Amino acid sequence: MLDTLILSRIQFGANISFHILFPTISIALGWFLFYFKIQHNRTGLDCWKEAYQFWIKIFALTFALGVVSGITMSFQFGTNWPGYMETVGNIAGPLLAYEVLTAFFLEATFLGVMLFGAKRVSQRVHTLATFLVAFGTSLSAFWIIALNSWMQTPQGFTMIDGRAHAVDWLAIVFNPSMPYRLSHMMLASFLTVSFFLAGISAYRYLRNSRSEANLMVMKMALTAAMVLTPIQIVLGDLHGLNTLHHQPAKLAAMEGIWNGGAGVPAVIFGVPNKQTRTNDYEISIPKLASFYLTHSWDGEVKGLNDFGDKIPPVAPVFFAFRVMVGIGVLMLLFSWLGRWQMRQNRPLPKLLAKGLVLMTFSGWVAVLAGWYVTEIGRQPYLVTGVLTTAQAATTLPTGMVFSTLFAYLALYVGLLAAYIWVVFYLARQADDKENPNFQLEKKPETSWSLFRT
Amino acid sequence: MTSIDYTQASVWLPLFFFVAMGFAMLSYVVLDGYDLGIGMLLNRASDHDKDMMIASIGPFWDANETWIVLGVGLLLVAFPLAHGPILTELYLPVAAMLMGLILRGVSFDFRVKVNIEQKPLWNLLFYIGSLIASVSQGIMIGRLIVGFDSGILGWGFSLLVGICLPAGYVLLGSTWLILKTEGQLQQQSFRWAKTSLWLTGFGIALVSAATPYFSSEIMHKWFAWPQILWLSPVPLATVILFLLTNRSIQSLEQGTNKREWLPFACVVAIFWLAFFGIAYSIFPYVIIGKMTLWQAAAATESLWVIFWGAIIVLPTILGYTLFSYRIFKGKASALTYY
Numbered sequence: 001m002l003d004t005l006i007l008s009r010i011q012f013g014a015n016i017s018f019h020i021l022f023p024t025i026s027i028a029l030g031w032f033l034f035y036f037k038i039q040h041n042r043t044g045l046d047c048w049k050e051a052y053q054f055w056i057k058i059f060a061l062t063f064a065l066g067v068v069s070g071i072t073m074s075f076q077f078g079t080n081w082p083g084y085m086e087t088v089g090n091i092a093g094p095l096l097a098y099e100v101l102t103a104f105f106l107e108a109t110f111l112g113v114m115l116f117g118a119k120r121v122s123q124r125v126h127t128l129a130t131f132l133v134a135f136g137t138s139l140s141a142f143w144i145i146a147l148n149s150w151m152q153t154p155q156g157f158t159m160i161d162g163r164a165h166a167v168d169w170l171a172i173v174f175n176p177s178m179p180y181r182l183s184h185m186m187l188a189s190f191l192t193v194s195f196f197l198a199g200i201s202a203y204r205y206l207r208n209s210r211s212e213a214n215l216m217v218m219k220m221a222l223t224a225a226m227v228l229t230p231i232q233i234v235l236g237d238l239h240g241l242n243t244l245h246h247q248p249a250k251l252a253a254m255e256g257i258w259n260g261g262a263g264v265p266a267v268i269f270g271v272p273n274k275q276t277r278t279n280d281y282e283i284s285i286p287k288l289a290s291f292y293l294t295h296s297w298d299g300e301v302k303g304l305n306d307f308g309d310k311i312p313p314v315a316p317v318f319f320a321f322r323v324m325v326g327i328g329v330l331m332l333l334f335s336w337l338g339r340w341q342m343r344q345n346r347p348l349p350k351l352l353a354k355g356l357v358l359m360t361f362s363g364w365v366a367v368l369a370g371w372y373v374t375e376i377g378r379q380p381y382l383v384t385g386v387l388t389t390a391q392a393a394t395t396l397p398t399g400m401v402f403s404t405l406f407a408y409l410a411l412y413v414g415l416l417a418a419y420i421w422v423v424f425y426l427a428r429q430a431d432d433k434e435n436p437n438f439q440l441e442k443k444p445e446t447s448w449s450l451f452r453t
Numbered sequence: 454m455t456s457i458d459y460t461q462a463s464v465w466l467p468l469f470f471f472v473a474m475g476f477a478m479l480s481y482v483v484l485d486g487y488d489l490g491i492g493m494l495l496n497r498a499s500d501h502d503k504d505m506m507i508a509s510i511g512p513f514w515d516a517n518e519t520w521i522v523l524g525v526g527l528l529l530v531a532f533p534l535a536h537g538p539i540l541t542e543l544y545l546p547v548a549a550m551l552m553g554l555i556l557r558g559v560s561f562d563f564r565v566k567v568n569i570e571q572k573p574l575w576n577l578l579f580y581i582g583s584l585i586a587s588v589s590q591g592i593m594i595g596r597l598i599v600g601f602d603s604g605i606l607g608w609g610f611s612l613l614v615g616i617c618l619p620a621g622y623v624l625l626g627s628t629w630l631i632l633k634t635e636g637q638l639q640q641q642s643f644r645w646a647k648t649s650l651w652l653t654g655f656g657i658a659l660v661s662a663a664t665p666y667f668s669s670e671i672m673h674k675w676f677a678w679p680q681i682l683w684l685s686p687v688p689l690a691t692v693i694l695f696l697l698t699n700r701s702i703q704s705l706e707q708g709t710n711k712r713e714w715l716p717f718a719c720v721v722a723i724f725w726l727a728f729f730g731i732a733y734s735i736f737p738y739v740i741i742g743k744m745t746l747w748q749a750a751a752a753t754e755s756l757w758v759i760f761w762g763a764i765i766v767l768p769t770i771l772g773y774t775l776f777s778y779r780i781f782k783g784k785a786s787a788l789t790y791y
Contacts, residue, residue, distance in 0.1 A: 060562055063515070067558060074522050075525060075551060078525075078529065086534060089530065093533060093755055094530060094755055096526055097530040100519070100526045101763060101766040102762070104519045108515040108518070109777050112516060112777055115512070116512045116789070120780050120781065166752075166754060396541060400544060400545065411555060422567060425567065
C-alpha cells in the first residue's frame with residue numbers, strides 16, 4: 001500500500017509543512033522589527049528598542065530554521081520529483097532562479113548586518129539592513145507564490161514534445177490566481193505573527209512582566225490583528241471565487257458538494273464518503289452555497305460528480321478548509337475582544353490573556369490547513385491539466401524513501417519541540433533578567449509547565 | 454566536438470551557466486567549507502574558545518549556505534534534464550547532507566539561546582551536523598567523478614573522497630581561525646592547520662592519482678599531448694601553494710611574520726586549483742560519459758531570461774557580500790544582537 005509515490009508525497013508534504021512554518025513568521029516579523037526600529041529612531045523611546053532586542057532573537061532562530069529547511073526543498077525537487085523539472089523546468093526554473101538571485105542572498109547577507117552589526121555600522125545602515133531583510137523575505141514569497149500559483153492556474157506557455165515552453169512571462173508570473181494567493185499568504189503571515197506576538201506577550205504578562213515594551217507589543221499586535229482579520233476574511237472569499245472559476249473541482253471538495261446544479265446547499269458538517277460519493281451525517285442549509293458562491297440563490301455550481309475520476313481526496317480538503325475558517329473566526333473574536341479590553345490602557349483580564357497564550361501558534365495551524373486545502377485540492381495534478389503528481393514522482397526503491405522519511409520526521413518533531421520550548425524560554429528569561437526577585441521564587445521549570453503561570 | 458559554433462546562443466548560454474554553476478559551487482565549498490571546518494573542530498576546543506569560534510562565523514554562515522542553493526538552483530534551472538538523474542543517484546548522500554546542514558544551522562542558533570545545561574548538547578549537534586554534511590558532500594563529489602559507478606571500486610573511491618574533503622574543510626576552518634582570532638585559540642589553530650594541511654595534501658594526491666584510474670576518459674584528457682604540457686602548472690602550483698602555506702603558518706607561529714591572511718588565501722587557491730581539476734575532468738559532461746551540458750540544458754529562451762538577471766544581479770551580490778565582510782573585518786568579537 002505504501003508505494004514510492006505515496007511516500008514521496010508524505011515526505012515532500014512533511015518537508016514543506018515544516019518549512020512553511022518559519023517563513024510564515026519571518027516574513028511579517030521582519031516588517032514588525034523594521035517598524036520597531038523606525039519607531040525607535042523617530043521617538044527615541046526605550047520600549048521600541050527593547051521590543052526590537054527581544055524579538056530579534058526569535059527572528060534569528062526562526063530565520064535559521066527557515067533557511068535550513070528551505071535548502072531541503074531545493075534538493076527535493078530533484079530527488080523525489082524528477083519528472084517535475086523535466087516537464088515544466090523551462091518555466092519553474094527561471095522563477096526559482098530569480099528567487100535565489102534577487103531574494104535569498106539579499107536576506108541572508110543583510111541578516112548578518114542586522115543581527116550582529118548594530119555596533120559596527122551607523123543607525124541608518126542598520127535600519128536599512130533591517131529593511132532589506134524584511135524586503136528580501138517578502139520578495140522570496142513573491143517568487144515562490146508566483147510559481148505555486150502558476151502550477152495551480154497555468155498560462156502563458158506552450159507544450160512542445162511534452163515539455164512546457166514559456167511564451168509570455170508576464171502572463172506566467174501574473175497568472176489568474178497569483179494576486180489572490182499572494183495577498184492571502186502575506187496577510188496570513190501578518191496574522192500569524194500578530195497572534196504570535198500577542199501570545200508571547202500575554203505569556204510574559206501573566207508571569208508579571210513589568211516591561212512597558214511587552215504591553216506595547218501586545219497592544220500593537222492586537223490592533224494589527226483586529227484590522228487585518230476582517231480584511232483576510234474578505235480576501236479569502238475573493239480567493240474562493242477565483243478558485244470556483246479556475247479550479248471548480250477543488251472548490252467542490254472544499255464545500256463538500258458532490259451533486260452540482262442550481263441552488264446547491266452549504267454543507268455545515270458532514271463526512272465525505274468516497275464510496276457512495278455523498279456526505280455521511282450531512283447537516284446543510286439549502287441553496288446557501290449557491291448564494292455565497294454565485295450571489296444568486298439558484299446559481300449553477302459544479303459538484304464533484306461532474307469531474308469523474310479527476311477529483312482530489314475530498315475529506316482532507318473539506319476538513320482542512322473548516323479548520324482554517326474556524327481559526328479565522330477565533331482570530332476575529334480574540335483580537336476584537338482583546339483590543340477592546342485594552343482600550344485606554346486598561347489591564348487585560350487574566351482569562352483573556354490565557355486565551356491569547358493558547359492562540360500563540362494558531363496562525364501556524366490556519367496556514368497549514370490553508371496550504372493543505374490548496375495543495376491537496378489540486379490533486380491529482382501537480383500542474384493543473386499539464387502534469388499529474390504520479391507522472392512527476394521518482395522511481396526510487398520504496399525502502400530508500402521510507403528510511404529518509406523516518407529520519408526527516410524524527411528530526412522535524414525534535415526541532416519543532418525545541419523551537420517552541422526556546423521561544424517560551426526566551427520569554428521567561430527576558431523578564432527574569434529585569435525582575436531578579438521573581439527569579440528567586442522561580443522553581444525549576446520543564447517544558448510541561450509551558451502554559452502554567 | 455570540432456564543429457561547435459560558440460557564437461550560437463544555444464551553445465554559449467549553457468556554457469555560461471555551466472561556468473556560473475561551477476562558480477557557485479566553488480564559492481559554496483570555500484565559504485561554507487570554512488564554517489563546516491570550524492564545526493568539525495568545535496569539540497576539540499574549550500568552552501570559551503567554542504563561543505569565539507562560532508562568533509568568527511556568526512555574521513557569515515547564512516549567506517555562505519545560500520551558495521549551495523544557487524549551485525543546485527542553477528543545476529535545476531539551467532540543466533533540468535540532468536538535475537533529476539543526478540539527484541536521484543545521489544539520493545542518500547543528499548538526504549544525509551541535508552539533515553547534517555539542518556542540524557548544524559539550527560544548533561548554531563539554539564546553542565546561544567538555551568540555558569547553560571543544554572549548551573553542550575547543541576554544541577555536540579553542531580559538530581555532528583558539520584561532520585555528516587562534510588562527509589556526504591565528499592561522497593557526492595566522488596560519485597560524480599566515477600559517473601555513479603556502483604561497483605566496489607566506485608564506492609570505495611567515493612568514500613575516499615568522503616574522508617578527504619572534511620580534512621580540506623578543517624584546513625580552511627583553521628586558517629580562517631588564524632585570521633580571525635588571537636592568543637590561545639590562534640596558537641591552537643596553528644596546530645590544527647598544520648595537521649590538516651598534511652591530511653589535505655595526502656587526500657588531494659590520492660584522489661588525483663585515483664581519478665584517472667577510474668575513468669580512462671579523464672586519463673586521456675590529462676595525459677595526452679599537448680594537454681599535459683599546459684596542464685602541468687596545475688599540480689605544480691598546488692605543490693608550491695602547499696609549501697607556502699606550511700611556511701607561512703610556521704613563520705606566524707614563530708612571530709617572524711604578520712601576514713595572518715596568507716595561509717587562508719593559499720588554501721583558497723589550493724581549493725580553486727583542485728576545483729579546476731575536477732571541472733576540467735568532467736567538462737563537457739554533466740554526467741560523465743552519459744550526458745553533456747548541452748544535452749541537459751533548458752530551452753534557450755528560458756536561459757536568456759535568467760542570463761539577464763544573472764549578469765545584473767551576480768555583481769550586486771558580490772558587492773554587498775564584500776560590504777558585509779568589510780563591516781565584520783578584523784578579529785572576531787563576542788556576538789551580541791545589539
